[in-house]
Amino acid sequence: MTYSGAVKVGGPADVHELADLMISKVAVGPMNNNAYLLRCRATGEQLLIDAAAEADTLLGLIGDDGIASVVTTHQHGDHWGALAAVVDTTGARTHAGALDAEGIPVGTDVLVQDGDTIKVGRVELTARHLVGHTPGSIALVYDDPHGHPHVFTGDCLFPGGVGNTHGDPQAFTQLLDDVQHKLFERLPDEAWVYPGHGNDTTIGAERPHLAEWRERGW
Template sequence: MTYTGHVVPGGEAQVLELPGLRVTKVAVDPKMSNNAYLLQCTSTGDQLLVDAAAEGERLLELVGEAGLTTVVTTHQHWDHHRALAEVVAATGAVVAAGIADAEAITEQTGVGVGRALDHTDQVAVGQVLLDVIAVAGHTPGSICLLVRPEGAAPHLFTGDSLFPGGVGATFGNAEAFAQLIDEVETKIFGTLPDETVFHPGHGDDGVLGDERPHLAEWRERGW
């Protein structure tokens, strides 16, 4: 199957092959249609899961016998960690999350956060390093994960901070929206090239160059 980034709950996962890294994208829960991403270092076989959102059995099938070293939870909202306890219990994976959301994630899931991540921290999956970009606004501790494969475009896992067509919801909070659009503009669009592919917490992937011309429109729109 050619990777398109379009997945639906109950449908097949899609696999994206990058230099040194295999990314498997799956959608879970027909109501919320969350994306989960299994990252595997192709040199070591080590695996990392971005958002144990729901359907723990399905996620564990993807993990398979290779095991799981880390689960990164992109932010504290309930729909992104419903399967966290099940996945961690089955694999013993360490949970990592943004420092400002870590306590809430533990309160909501009963699972301790082993690594509280801050801006510019790194998370390893085998020989591959993921850079942490803290982007507050959708939640105080939302994080994105950036990988720069050798000889290929950067890839960014954005949680609910950035989607094709706009930033994530701030639920009518003007201050949170201003913070989110500022941080997305400076930390993502201000530092990464147009060819950067981003993978959000719901829906299809995007490319920064396609979205960059619309930043002013998003800011004017205010949500």
């Protein structure tokens, strides 16, 4: 079946099958968060992005193979609600942006900086530090050697705009600048965007609206 990225809380995961990587997307409550399970096809090693909520749902998705790592995209509580339970069960190594780690009440094993590489089996993800939604938010970019890039943006980029900056014009400008320079200027239109909530999009679908977002201020 064709991957759409449209998932609902309580519904099944949607699986995006790439040549070297399988990406399973699931929605969990109560705030309709997306969690992503990445599986290296060559080694079977798995990594979870955002243990947001519903530990049982996430552990069921992970299955008996467990996970080697879990990455928390940022410090907001709706993105780590199930982190303690998932780590306790799997023994996974934890990663988070260096400037957000103190706001996550589960110890961070790896403090992630801009440009750092995080591996899942033979697959490499590149971290991009994006400031504005939180001080230490990170996006993860997989530059698929067999196709277009894939980017997991947490709450920094969605269909229709950047993440919430709570009416702070300085934070908004910083976030839009970072998203523009580190994502839009480095990624092709075909790059697939997996956000922290809601449906997926592409860099190409959002690129024409950057000036509009900057003018409206959110």
